[in-house]
Amino acid sequence: MEKYAVILGKNPELSLVELKAFSRRFRLGVRILEERIYGSNKSFAIIQAKEDIEKYFRWIGGSLKLVRLIGEGVDSIRDLEYSKLFTVSVYGRRVDWKEWRRFGSMIKEVFKEKDSAKFFKPANTYAMPSELILKGFPKVKDVVLLFVDDKVLVGETVRVTDPFELKKLDVERPVVRPTISIPPRLARVMVNLSEIRRGNVLDPFCGTGTIVMELTLQGLNAYGTDIEEGRVRDAKKNIDWLRKEFRIRKYPVLKVCDVRRLRKCFPRTRFDAIITEPYMGKPLKYKPSRGEAIKIAKGLDRLYYQAFESFADVLKRGSIIVFVFPAFSLSNGEVYRRNRPWLEELGFKVLYRVSEGEEEHRIVRDIHVIKFIR
Ligand SMILES: C[S@@+](CC[C@H](N)C(=O)[O-])C[C@H]1O[C@@H](n2cnc3c(N)ncnc32)[C@H](O)[C@@H]1O
Known part of the structure:
Protein backbone atom coordinates (compact mmCIF):
# COMPACT_ATOMS: atom_id res chain seq x y z
CA MET A 1 0.00 0.00 0.00
CA GLU A 2 1.21 3.47 -0.90
CA LYS A 3 0.15 6.88 0.39
CA TYR A 4 -1.23 9.39 -2.07
CA ALA A 5 -3.14 12.63 -2.21
CA VAL A 6 -5.91 12.99 -4.75
CA ILE A 7 -6.74 16.53 -5.87
CA LEU A 8 -10.49 16.65 -6.31
CA GLY A 9 -12.41 18.49 -9.03
CA LYS A 10 -15.18 21.05 -8.94
CA ASN A 11 -17.69 18.91 -7.08
CA PRO A 12 -15.70 17.30 -4.23
CA GLU A 13 -18.64 15.33 -2.85
CA LEU A 14 -19.16 13.65 -6.22
CA SER A 15 -15.40 13.18 -6.64
CA LEU A 16 -15.14 11.32 -3.34
CA VAL A 17 -18.09 9.08 -4.11
CA GLU A 18 -16.52 8.36 -7.49
CA LEU A 19 -13.12 7.64 -5.94
CA LYS A 20 -14.69 5.00 -3.69
CA ALA A 21 -16.60 3.40 -6.56
CA PHE A 22 -13.46 3.58 -8.73
CA SER A 23 -11.53 1.75 -6.01
CA ARG A 24 -14.10 -1.06 -5.93
CA ARG A 25 -14.24 -1.14 -9.72
CA PHE A 26 -10.52 -1.70 -10.16
CA ARG A 27 -9.86 -3.32 -6.76
CA LEU A 28 -7.48 -0.61 -5.63
CA GLY A 29 -8.07 -0.93 -1.89
CA VAL A 30 -8.45 2.82 -1.45
CA ARG A 31 -8.77 3.93 2.17
CA ILE A 32 -9.51 7.58 2.71
CA LEU A 33 -7.44 8.88 5.60
CA GLU A 34 -8.29 12.58 5.46
CA GLU A 35 -10.64 14.78 3.45
CA ARG A 36 -10.18 18.51 3.05
CA ILE A 37 -12.94 20.35 1.23
CA TYR A 38 -12.16 23.84 -0.06
CA GLY A 39 -13.21 25.84 -3.13
CA SER A 40 -13.24 24.67 -6.72
CA ASN A 41 -10.31 22.38 -7.65
CA LYS A 42 -8.59 22.94 -4.28
CA SER A 43 -10.06 20.10 -2.26
CA PHE A 44 -8.08 16.95 -1.67
CA ALA A 45 -8.13 13.57 0.00
CA ILE A 46 -5.21 11.77 1.57
CA ILE A 47 -5.53 8.09 0.80
CA GLN A 48 -3.85 4.76 1.04
CA ALA A 49 -4.08 2.64 -2.10
CA LYS A 50 -2.42 -0.07 -4.14
CA GLU A 51 0.14 1.18 -6.62
CA ASP A 52 -2.20 0.06 -9.38
CA ILE A 53 -4.09 3.31 -8.88
CA GLU A 54 -1.38 4.94 -10.98
CA LYS A 55 -2.22 2.64 -13.86
CA TYR A 56 -5.96 3.30 -13.76
CA PHE A 57 -6.03 6.95 -12.71
CA ARG A 58 -6.47 8.19 -16.27
CA TRP A 59 -9.99 6.75 -16.19
CA ILE A 60 -11.20 8.80 -13.26
CA GLY A 61 -13.51 11.69 -14.16
CA GLY A 62 -13.97 13.88 -11.10
CA SER A 63 -10.39 14.21 -9.85
CA LEU A 64 -7.48 16.13 -11.26
CA LYS A 65 -4.15 14.92 -9.91
CA LEU A 66 -2.67 11.91 -8.21
CA VAL A 67 0.16 12.90 -5.90
CA ARG A 68 2.52 10.29 -4.49
CA LEU A 69 3.40 11.30 -0.95
CA ILE A 70 7.03 11.23 0.02
CA GLY A 71 7.07 12.38 3.61
CA GLU A 72 5.89 14.66 6.34
CA GLY A 73 7.53 17.97 7.23
CA VAL A 74 9.36 20.40 4.97
CA ASP A 75 12.59 18.48 5.45
CA SER A 76 11.26 15.61 3.40
CA ILE A 77 11.87 17.65 0.25
CA ARG A 78 15.33 16.10 0.67
CA ASP A 79 13.80 12.78 -0.36
CA LEU A 80 12.49 14.12 -3.68
CA GLU A 81 14.21 12.77 -6.74
CA TYR A 82 16.23 15.35 -8.67
CA SER A 83 14.64 17.16 -11.56
CA LYS A 84 16.14 19.85 -13.74
CA LEU A 85 12.87 21.70 -14.07
CA PHE A 86 10.21 21.79 -11.38
CA THR A 87 7.21 23.70 -10.16
CA VAL A 88 5.44 23.95 -6.81
CA SER A 89 1.75 23.40 -6.01
CA VAL A 90 0.35 24.25 -2.61
CA TYR A 91 -2.95 22.94 -1.25
CA GLY A 92 -4.73 23.33 2.06
CA ARG A 93 -3.52 26.82 2.80
CA ARG A 94 -3.45 30.23 1.25
CA VAL A 95 0.05 31.25 0.23
CA ASP A 96 1.35 34.45 -1.19
CA TRP A 97 3.89 34.87 -3.92
CA LYS A 98 6.75 35.41 -1.48
CA GLU A 99 6.09 32.26 0.48
CA TRP A 100 5.60 30.27 -2.67
CA ARG A 101 8.94 31.51 -3.99
CA ARG A 102 10.55 30.56 -0.70
CA PHE A 103 9.32 26.98 -1.09
CA GLY A 104 10.71 27.01 -4.63
CA SER A 105 14.10 28.26 -3.48
CA MET A 106 14.32 25.59 -0.80
CA ILE A 107 13.68 22.86 -3.32
CA LYS A 108 16.10 24.39 -5.76
CA GLU A 109 18.82 24.31 -3.10
CA VAL A 110 18.24 20.61 -2.51
CA PHE A 111 18.27 19.78 -6.22
CA LYS A 112 21.36 21.89 -6.80
CA GLU A 113 23.38 19.46 -4.73
CA LYS A 114 22.97 17.13 -7.73
CA ASP A 115 22.93 19.54 -10.64
CA SER A 116 21.46 22.83 -11.78
CA ALA A 117 17.71 23.23 -11.36
CA LYS A 118 15.15 25.72 -12.50
CA PHE A 119 11.91 26.72 -10.76
CA PHE A 120 9.24 27.05 -13.41
CA LYS A 121 6.79 29.77 -12.33
CA PRO A 122 3.64 30.08 -14.40
CA ALA A 123 1.59 33.24 -14.04
CA ASN A 124 -0.51 33.72 -10.94
CA THR A 125 -1.05 30.19 -9.85
CA TYR A 126 0.11 28.44 -6.74
CA ALA A 127 -1.30 25.11 -7.83
CA MET A 128 -0.27 23.90 -11.27
CA PRO A 129 -3.24 23.08 -13.47
CA SER A 130 -3.14 19.75 -15.30
CA GLU A 131 -2.94 21.49 -18.68
CA LEU A 132 0.42 23.01 -17.83
CA ILE A 133 1.70 19.86 -16.19
CA LEU A 134 0.82 17.78 -19.24
CA LYS A 135 2.64 20.14 -21.54
CA GLY A 136 5.88 19.60 -19.64
CA PHE A 137 5.28 16.13 -18.20
CA PRO A 138 7.31 14.21 -17.20
CA LYS A 139 10.23 16.61 -17.55
CA VAL A 140 8.73 19.21 -15.24
CA LYS A 141 8.26 17.81 -11.78
CA ASP A 142 5.25 19.15 -9.91
CA VAL A 143 6.30 19.24 -6.26
CA VAL A 144 3.22 19.30 -4.06
CA LEU A 145 2.91 20.65 -0.53
CA LEU A 146 -0.31 19.81 1.30
CA PHE A 147 -1.17 21.49 4.54
CA VAL A 148 -3.26 19.31 6.82
CA ASP A 149 -3.95 20.77 10.26
CA ASP A 150 -0.52 21.62 11.63
CA LYS A 151 1.49 19.30 9.42
CA VAL A 152 2.75 19.62 5.88
CA LEU A 153 2.93 16.64 3.54
CA VAL A 154 5.34 16.60 0.63
CA GLY A 155 4.73 14.71 -2.57
CA GLU A 156 4.94 14.84 -6.32
CA THR A 157 2.33 14.59 -9.03
CA VAL A 158 2.56 11.21 -10.73
CA ARG A 159 -0.64 11.26 -12.80
CA VAL A 160 -3.15 13.78 -14.03
CA THR A 161 -6.47 13.31 -15.77
CA ASP A 162 -6.24 14.65 -19.29
CA PRO A 163 -8.30 17.81 -19.82
CA PHE A 164 -7.24 17.89 -23.49
C1 LIG B 1 -31.16 14.26 -22.04
S1 LIG B 1 -31.10 13.47 -23.59
C2 LIG B 1 -29.77 12.39 -23.35
C3 LIG B 1 -28.50 13.06 -23.62
C4 LIG B 1 -27.32 12.16 -23.62
N1 LIG B 1 -27.07 11.72 -22.27
C5 LIG B 1 -26.13 12.86 -24.21
O1 LIG B 1 -25.27 13.32 -23.47
O2 LIG B 1 -26.06 13.02 -25.43
C6 LIG B 1 -32.55 12.53 -23.58
C7 LIG B 1 -32.83 11.73 -24.82
O3 LIG B 1 -33.95 10.90 -24.49
C8 LIG B 1 -34.66 10.63 -25.68
N2 LIG B 1 -36.00 10.12 -25.31
C9 LIG B 1 -37.10 10.79 -24.89
N3 LIG B 1 -38.11 9.92 -24.65
C10 LIG B 1 -37.65 8.68 -24.90
C11 LIG B 1 -38.21 7.37 -24.82
N4 LIG B 1 -39.49 7.14 -24.46
N5 LIG B 1 -37.42 6.31 -25.14
C12 LIG B 1 -36.13 6.51 -25.52
N6 LIG B 1 -35.56 7.71 -25.62
C13 LIG B 1 -36.30 8.79 -25.32
C14 LIG B 1 -34.64 11.96 -26.42
O4 LIG B 1 -34.81 11.74 -27.82
C15 LIG B 1 -33.25 12.51 -26.06
O5 LIG B 1 -32.32 12.26 -27.08
Whole structure:
Protein backbone atom coordinates (compact mmCIF):
# COMPACT_ATOMS: atom_id res chain seq x y z
CA MET A 1 0.00 0.00 0.00
CA GLU A 2 1.21 3.47 -0.90
CA LYS A 3 0.15 6.88 0.39
CA TYR A 4 -1.23 9.39 -2.07
CA ALA A 5 -3.14 12.63 -2.21
CA VAL A 6 -5.91 12.99 -4.75
CA ILE A 7 -6.74 16.53 -5.87
CA LEU A 8 -10.49 16.65 -6.31
CA GLY A 9 -12.41 18.49 -9.03
CA LYS A 10 -15.18 21.05 -8.94
CA ASN A 11 -17.69 18.91 -7.08
CA PRO A 12 -15.70 17.30 -4.23
CA GLU A 13 -18.64 15.33 -2.85
CA LEU A 14 -19.16 13.65 -6.22
CA SER A 15 -15.40 13.18 -6.64
CA LEU A 16 -15.14 11.32 -3.34
CA VAL A 17 -18.09 9.08 -4.11
CA GLU A 18 -16.52 8.36 -7.49
CA LEU A 19 -13.12 7.64 -5.94
CA LYS A 20 -14.69 5.00 -3.69
CA ALA A 21 -16.60 3.40 -6.56
CA PHE A 22 -13.46 3.58 -8.73
CA SER A 23 -11.53 1.75 -6.01
CA ARG A 24 -14.10 -1.06 -5.93
CA ARG A 25 -14.24 -1.14 -9.72
CA PHE A 26 -10.52 -1.70 -10.16
CA ARG A 27 -9.86 -3.32 -6.76
CA LEU A 28 -7.48 -0.61 -5.63
CA GLY A 29 -8.07 -0.93 -1.89
CA VAL A 30 -8.45 2.82 -1.45
CA ARG A 31 -8.77 3.93 2.17
CA ILE A 32 -9.51 7.58 2.71
CA LEU A 33 -7.44 8.88 5.60
CA GLU A 34 -8.29 12.58 5.46
CA GLU A 35 -10.64 14.78 3.45
CA ARG A 36 -10.18 18.51 3.05
CA ILE A 37 -12.94 20.35 1.23
CA TYR A 38 -12.16 23.84 -0.06
CA GLY A 39 -13.21 25.84 -3.13
CA SER A 40 -13.24 24.67 -6.72
CA ASN A 41 -10.31 22.38 -7.65
CA LYS A 42 -8.59 22.94 -4.28
CA SER A 43 -10.06 20.10 -2.26
CA PHE A 44 -8.08 16.95 -1.67
CA ALA A 45 -8.13 13.57 0.00
CA ILE A 46 -5.21 11.77 1.57
CA ILE A 47 -5.53 8.09 0.80
CA GLN A 48 -3.85 4.76 1.04
CA ALA A 49 -4.08 2.64 -2.10
CA LYS A 50 -2.42 -0.07 -4.14
CA GLU A 51 0.14 1.18 -6.62
CA ASP A 52 -2.20 0.06 -9.38
CA ILE A 53 -4.09 3.31 -8.88
CA GLU A 54 -1.38 4.94 -10.98
CA LYS A 55 -2.22 2.64 -13.86
CA TYR A 56 -5.96 3.30 -13.76
CA PHE A 57 -6.03 6.95 -12.71
CA ARG A 58 -6.47 8.19 -16.27
CA TRP A 59 -9.99 6.75 -16.19
CA ILE A 60 -11.20 8.80 -13.26
CA GLY A 61 -13.51 11.69 -14.16
CA GLY A 62 -13.97 13.88 -11.10
CA SER A 63 -10.39 14.21 -9.85
CA LEU A 64 -7.48 16.13 -11.26
CA LYS A 65 -4.15 14.92 -9.91
CA LEU A 66 -2.67 11.91 -8.21
CA VAL A 67 0.16 12.90 -5.90
CA ARG A 68 2.52 10.29 -4.49
CA LEU A 69 3.40 11.30 -0.95
CA ILE A 70 7.03 11.23 0.02
CA GLY A 71 7.07 12.38 3.61
CA GLU A 72 5.89 14.66 6.34
CA GLY A 73 7.53 17.97 7.23
CA VAL A 74 9.36 20.40 4.97
CA ASP A 75 12.59 18.48 5.45
CA SER A 76 11.26 15.61 3.40
CA ILE A 77 11.87 17.65 0.25
CA ARG A 78 15.33 16.10 0.67
CA ASP A 79 13.80 12.78 -0.36
CA LEU A 80 12.49 14.12 -3.68
CA GLU A 81 14.21 12.77 -6.74
CA TYR A 82 16.23 15.35 -8.67
CA SER A 83 14.64 17.16 -11.56
CA LYS A 84 16.14 19.85 -13.74
CA LEU A 85 12.87 21.70 -14.07
CA PHE A 86 10.21 21.79 -11.38
CA THR A 87 7.21 23.70 -10.16
CA VAL A 88 5.44 23.95 -6.81
CA SER A 89 1.75 23.40 -6.01
CA VAL A 90 0.35 24.25 -2.61
CA TYR A 91 -2.95 22.94 -1.25
CA GLY A 92 -4.73 23.33 2.06
CA ARG A 93 -3.52 26.82 2.80
CA ARG A 94 -3.45 30.23 1.25
CA VAL A 95 0.05 31.25 0.23
CA ASP A 96 1.35 34.45 -1.19
CA TRP A 97 3.89 34.87 -3.92
CA LYS A 98 6.75 35.41 -1.48
CA GLU A 99 6.09 32.26 0.48
CA TRP A 100 5.60 30.27 -2.67
CA ARG A 101 8.94 31.51 -3.99
CA ARG A 102 10.55 30.56 -0.70
CA PHE A 103 9.32 26.98 -1.09
CA GLY A 104 10.71 27.01 -4.63
CA SER A 105 14.10 28.26 -3.48
CA MET A 106 14.32 25.59 -0.80
CA ILE A 107 13.68 22.86 -3.32
CA LYS A 108 16.10 24.39 -5.76
CA GLU A 109 18.82 24.31 -3.10
CA VAL A 110 18.24 20.61 -2.51
CA PHE A 111 18.27 19.78 -6.22
CA LYS A 112 21.36 21.89 -6.80
CA GLU A 113 23.38 19.46 -4.73
CA LYS A 114 22.97 17.13 -7.73
CA ASP A 115 22.93 19.54 -10.64
CA SER A 116 21.46 22.83 -11.78
CA ALA A 117 17.71 23.23 -11.36
CA LYS A 118 15.15 25.72 -12.50
CA PHE A 119 11.91 26.72 -10.76
CA PHE A 120 9.24 27.05 -13.41
CA LYS A 121 6.79 29.77 -12.33
CA PRO A 122 3.64 30.08 -14.40
CA ALA A 123 1.59 33.24 -14.04
CA ASN A 124 -0.51 33.72 -10.94
CA THR A 125 -1.05 30.19 -9.85
CA TYR A 126 0.11 28.44 -6.74
CA ALA A 127 -1.30 25.11 -7.83
CA MET A 128 -0.27 23.90 -11.27
CA PRO A 129 -3.24 23.08 -13.47
CA SER A 130 -3.14 19.75 -15.30
CA GLU A 131 -2.94 21.49 -18.68
CA LEU A 132 0.42 23.01 -17.83
CA ILE A 133 1.70 19.86 -16.19
CA LEU A 134 0.82 17.78 -19.24
CA LYS A 135 2.64 20.14 -21.54
CA GLY A 136 5.88 19.60 -19.64
CA PHE A 137 5.28 16.13 -18.20
CA PRO A 138 7.31 14.21 -17.20
CA LYS A 139 10.23 16.61 -17.55
CA VAL A 140 8.73 19.21 -15.24
CA LYS A 141 8.26 17.81 -11.78
CA ASP A 142 5.25 19.15 -9.91
CA VAL A 143 6.30 19.24 -6.26
CA VAL A 144 3.22 19.30 -4.06
CA LEU A 145 2.91 20.65 -0.53
CA LEU A 146 -0.31 19.81 1.30
CA PHE A 147 -1.17 21.49 4.54
CA VAL A 148 -3.26 19.31 6.82
CA ASP A 149 -3.95 20.77 10.26
CA ASP A 150 -0.52 21.62 11.63
CA LYS A 151 1.49 19.30 9.42
CA VAL A 152 2.75 19.62 5.88
CA LEU A 153 2.93 16.64 3.54
CA VAL A 154 5.34 16.60 0.63
CA GLY A 155 4.73 14.71 -2.57
CA GLU A 156 4.94 14.84 -6.32
CA THR A 157 2.33 14.59 -9.03
CA VAL A 158 2.56 11.21 -10.73
CA ARG A 159 -0.64 11.26 -12.80
CA VAL A 160 -3.15 13.78 -14.03
CA THR A 161 -6.47 13.31 -15.77
CA ASP A 162 -6.24 14.65 -19.29
CA PRO A 163 -8.30 17.81 -19.82
CA PHE A 164 -7.24 17.89 -23.49
CA GLU A 165 -8.76 14.49 -24.14
CA LEU A 166 -12.00 15.45 -22.39
CA LYS A 167 -12.17 18.73 -24.27
CA LYS A 168 -11.59 16.95 -27.56
CA LEU A 169 -14.42 14.52 -26.80
CA ASP A 170 -16.62 17.48 -25.96
CA VAL A 171 -16.04 19.92 -28.78
CA GLU A 172 -14.33 18.14 -31.67
CA ARG A 173 -16.89 15.40 -32.24
CA PRO A 174 -19.12 16.03 -35.23
CA VAL A 175 -22.44 16.40 -33.40
CA VAL A 176 -22.35 18.68 -30.40
CA ARG A 177 -25.61 19.63 -28.75
CA PRO A 178 -24.76 21.26 -25.47
CA THR A 179 -28.35 21.58 -24.28
CA ILE A 180 -29.03 17.86 -24.26
CA SER A 181 -25.53 16.47 -23.79
CA ILE A 182 -23.84 15.64 -20.56
CA PRO A 183 -20.19 16.67 -20.21
CA PRO A 184 -17.70 13.87 -21.05
CA ARG A 185 -16.16 14.25 -17.60
CA LEU A 186 -19.51 13.42 -16.00
CA ALA A 187 -20.03 10.48 -18.37
CA ARG A 188 -16.69 9.16 -17.10
CA VAL A 189 -17.77 9.64 -13.48
CA MET A 190 -21.02 7.79 -14.13
CA VAL A 191 -19.23 4.82 -15.70
CA ASN A 192 -17.13 4.58 -12.53
CA LEU A 193 -20.22 4.80 -10.32
CA SER A 194 -21.57 1.72 -12.12
CA GLU A 195 -18.41 -0.18 -11.06
CA ILE A 196 -18.67 -2.16 -14.29
CA ARG A 197 -15.48 -3.71 -15.66
CA ARG A 198 -16.83 -5.97 -18.32
CA GLY A 199 -20.14 -6.98 -19.81
CA ASN A 200 -22.99 -5.31 -21.66
CA VAL A 201 -23.82 -1.74 -20.77
CA LEU A 202 -26.83 0.18 -22.07
CA ASP A 203 -27.72 3.84 -22.33
CA PRO A 204 -31.42 3.76 -23.30
CA PHE A 205 -31.69 7.57 -23.70
CA CYS A 206 -28.44 7.89 -25.61
CA GLY A 207 -29.06 11.20 -27.38
CA THR A 208 -25.90 12.21 -29.22
CA GLY A 209 -24.07 9.36 -27.54
CA THR A 210 -21.75 10.88 -24.91
CA ILE A 211 -22.08 7.94 -22.53
CA VAL A 212 -21.86 5.37 -25.33
CA MET A 213 -18.67 7.08 -26.49
CA GLU A 214 -17.12 6.79 -23.05
CA LEU A 215 -18.12 3.13 -22.76
CA THR A 216 -16.65 2.44 -26.19
CA LEU A 217 -13.44 4.25 -25.28
CA GLN A 218 -13.15 2.03 -22.22
CA GLY A 219 -13.56 -1.12 -24.29
CA LEU A 220 -16.93 -2.16 -22.84
CA ASN A 221 -19.74 -3.75 -24.84
CA ALA A 222 -21.73 -0.59 -25.33
CA TYR A 223 -25.36 -0.33 -26.40
CA GLY A 224 -27.18 2.92 -27.07
CA THR A 225 -30.82 3.46 -27.91
CA ASP A 226 -33.03 6.50 -28.35
CA ILE A 227 -36.61 6.98 -29.46
CA GLU A 228 -35.59 9.50 -32.13
CA GLU A 229 -34.05 8.31 -35.34
CA GLY A 230 -32.18 11.62 -35.69
CA ARG A 231 -30.44 11.15 -32.35
CA VAL A 232 -29.34 7.63 -33.24
CA ARG A 233 -27.93 8.99 -36.47
CA ASP A 234 -26.09 11.70 -34.48
CA ALA A 235 -24.70 9.13 -32.08
CA LYS A 236 -23.49 7.02 -35.02
CA LYS A 237 -21.63 9.99 -36.48
CA ASN A 238 -19.97 10.66 -33.13
CA ILE A 239 -19.02 7.03 -32.71
CA ASP A 240 -17.52 6.85 -36.20
CA TRP A 241 -15.41 9.89 -35.37
CA LEU A 242 -14.38 8.44 -32.00
CA ARG A 243 -13.31 5.12 -33.49
CA LYS A 244 -11.19 6.88 -36.08
CA GLU A 245 -9.60 9.39 -33.72
CA PHE A 246 -8.87 6.89 -30.97
CA ARG A 247 -8.26 3.88 -33.23
CA ILE A 248 -10.93 1.68 -31.71
CA ARG A 249 -11.98 -1.53 -33.45
CA LYS A 250 -15.04 -2.35 -31.41
CA TYR A 251 -18.36 -1.01 -32.60
CA PRO A 252 -21.22 -0.34 -30.18
CA VAL A 253 -24.81 -1.36 -30.94
CA LEU A 254 -26.94 1.68 -31.70
CA LYS A 255 -30.62 1.50 -32.53
CA VAL A 256 -33.92 3.27 -32.37
CA CYS A 257 -35.97 2.04 -29.45
CA ASP A 258 -38.56 3.40 -27.08
CA VAL A 259 -37.26 2.88 -23.56
CA ARG A 260 -40.59 1.25 -22.70
CA ARG A 261 -39.96 -1.52 -25.24
CA LEU A 262 -36.48 -2.72 -24.38
CA ARG A 263 -37.44 -6.38 -24.30
CA LYS A 264 -38.75 -6.12 -27.84
CA CYS A 265 -35.61 -4.33 -29.04
CA PHE A 266 -33.30 -6.78 -27.25
CA PRO A 267 -35.02 -10.16 -27.11
CA ARG A 268 -31.78 -12.05 -26.53
CA THR A 269 -29.46 -9.58 -24.78
CA ARG A 270 -29.16 -9.19 -21.02
CA PHE A 271 -27.38 -6.17 -19.57
CA ASP A 272 -24.92 -5.91 -16.71
CA ALA A 273 -25.47 -2.19 -16.19
CA ILE A 274 -27.53 0.76 -17.37
CA ILE A 275 -25.97 4.22 -17.30
CA THR A 276 -28.14 7.07 -18.47
CA GLU A 277 -29.35 10.61 -18.31
CA PRO A 278 -32.98 10.43 -19.41
CA TYR A 279 -35.28 12.95 -20.95
CA MET A 280 -35.77 15.60 -18.24
CA GLY A 281 -38.64 17.58 -19.66
CA LYS A 282 -38.81 20.78 -21.66
CA PRO A 283 -36.14 23.35 -20.81
CA LEU A 284 -37.40 25.67 -18.07
CA LYS A 285 -37.48 29.38 -18.76
CA TYR A 286 -37.46 30.32 -15.08
CA LYS A 287 -37.07 28.72 -11.67
CA PRO A 288 -40.38 27.04 -10.82
CA SER A 289 -42.37 27.27 -7.62
CA ARG A 290 -42.58 24.14 -5.48
CA GLY A 291 -46.04 23.35 -6.84
CA GLU A 292 -44.88 23.67 -10.44
CA ALA A 293 -41.81 21.51 -9.80
CA ILE A 294 -43.92 18.77 -8.22
CA LYS A 295 -46.22 18.82 -11.22
CA ILE A 296 -43.34 18.56 -13.72
CA ALA A 297 -41.59 15.85 -11.70
CA LYS A 298 -44.78 13.81 -11.37
CA GLY A 299 -45.30 13.96 -15.12
CA LEU A 300 -41.74 12.80 -15.77
CA ASP A 301 -42.04 10.04 -13.18
CA ARG A 302 -44.66 8.38 -15.34
CA LEU A 303 -42.01 7.87 -18.04
CA TYR A 304 -39.35 6.88 -15.48
CA TYR A 305 -41.65 4.33 -13.88
CA GLN A 306 -42.25 2.69 -17.25
CA ALA A 307 -38.54 2.89 -18.01
CA PHE A 308 -37.65 0.99 -14.83
CA GLU A 309 -40.36 -1.60 -15.50
CA SER A 310 -38.70 -2.09 -18.85
CA PHE A 311 -35.19 -2.21 -17.30
CA ALA A 312 -36.32 -5.13 -15.15
CA ASP A 313 -37.04 -7.05 -18.37
CA VAL A 314 -33.50 -6.79 -19.72
CA LEU A 315 -31.19 -6.54 -16.70
CA LYS A 316 -29.33 -9.35 -15.00
CA ARG A 317 -30.05 -9.63 -11.30
CA GLY A 318 -27.60 -7.65 -9.15
CA SER A 319 -26.73 -5.19 -11.89
CA ILE A 320 -26.26 -1.48 -11.27
CA ILE A 321 -28.20 1.41 -12.77
CA VAL A 322 -26.72 4.90 -12.72
CA PHE A 323 -29.63 7.19 -13.42
CA VAL A 324 -29.84 10.98 -13.41
CA PHE A 325 -33.15 12.13 -12.01
CA PRO A 326 -33.89 15.82 -12.31
CA ALA A 327 -34.06 17.96 -9.16
CA PHE A 328 -35.40 21.48 -9.40
CA SER A 329 -33.93 24.74 -8.13
CA LEU A 330 -36.98 26.58 -6.88
CA SER A 331 -37.75 30.28 -7.02
CA ASN A 332 -37.52 30.41 -3.21
CA GLY A 333 -33.89 29.21 -3.26
CA GLU A 334 -34.59 25.63 -2.16
CA VAL A 335 -33.98 22.52 -4.25
CA TYR A 336 -36.81 20.06 -4.79
CA ARG A 337 -35.60 16.45 -4.76
CA ARG A 338 -38.17 13.75 -5.05
CA ASN A 339 -38.23 10.38 -3.35
CA ARG A 340 -39.42 7.46 -5.41
CA PRO A 341 -40.72 4.63 -3.26
CA TRP A 342 -42.01 2.90 -6.40
CA LEU A 343 -38.44 1.93 -7.28
CA GLU A 344 -38.48 -0.60 -4.45
CA GLU A 345 -41.84 -1.99 -5.59
CA LEU A 346 -40.28 -2.70 -8.97
CA GLY A 347 -37.33 -4.53 -7.38
CA PHE A 348 -34.75 -1.74 -7.30
CA LYS A 349 -32.81 -0.50 -4.30
CA VAL A 350 -31.29 2.98 -4.18
CA LEU A 351 -27.73 2.53 -2.90
CA TYR A 352 -26.92 6.25 -2.73
CA ARG A 353 -27.61 9.62 -4.36
CA VAL A 354 -25.34 12.52 -5.13
CA SER A 355 -26.02 15.92 -6.70
CA GLU A 356 -24.28 17.59 -9.57
CA GLY A 357 -24.84 21.07 -10.96
CA GLU A 358 -24.84 24.52 -9.49
CA GLU A 359 -27.89 25.80 -7.68
CA GLU A 360 -28.21 28.67 -10.14
CA HIS A 361 -29.20 26.13 -12.78
CA ARG A 362 -32.90 25.45 -12.98
CA ILE A 363 -32.39 21.72 -13.14
CA VAL A 364 -29.86 20.02 -10.89
CA ARG A 365 -28.77 16.43 -11.50
CA ASP A 366 -29.82 14.08 -8.71
CA ILE A 367 -27.63 11.11 -9.62
CA HIS A 368 -28.90 7.81 -8.25
CA VAL A 369 -26.89 4.62 -8.00
CA ILE A 370 -29.39 1.80 -7.90
CA LYS A 371 -29.17 -1.97 -7.65
CA PHE A 372 -31.56 -4.37 -9.35
CA ILE A 373 -32.25 -6.91 -6.66
CA ARG A 374 -35.17 -8.88 -7.96
C1 LIG B 1 -31.16 14.26 -22.04
S1 LIG B 1 -31.10 13.47 -23.59
C2 LIG B 1 -29.77 12.39 -23.35
C3 LIG B 1 -28.50 13.06 -23.62
C4 LIG B 1 -27.32 12.16 -23.62
N1 LIG B 1 -27.07 11.72 -22.27
C5 LIG B 1 -26.13 12.86 -24.21
O1 LIG B 1 -25.27 13.32 -23.47
O2 LIG B 1 -26.06 13.02 -25.43
C6 LIG B 1 -32.55 12.53 -23.58
C7 LIG B 1 -32.83 11.73 -24.82
O3 LIG B 1 -33.95 10.90 -24.49
C8 LIG B 1 -34.66 10.63 -25.68
N2 LIG B 1 -36.00 10.12 -25.31
C9 LIG B 1 -37.10 10.79 -24.89
N3 LIG B 1 -38.11 9.92 -24.65
C10 LIG B 1 -37.65 8.68 -24.90
C11 LIG B 1 -38.21 7.37 -24.82
N4 LIG B 1 -39.49 7.14 -24.46
N5 LIG B 1 -37.42 6.31 -25.14
C12 LIG B 1 -36.13 6.51 -25.52
N6 LIG B 1 -35.56 7.71 -25.62
C13 LIG B 1 -36.30 8.79 -25.32
C14 LIG B 1 -34.64 11.96 -26.42
O4 LIG B 1 -34.81 11.74 -27.82
C15 LIG B 1 -33.25 12.51 -26.06
O5 LIG B 1 -32.32 12.26 -27.08
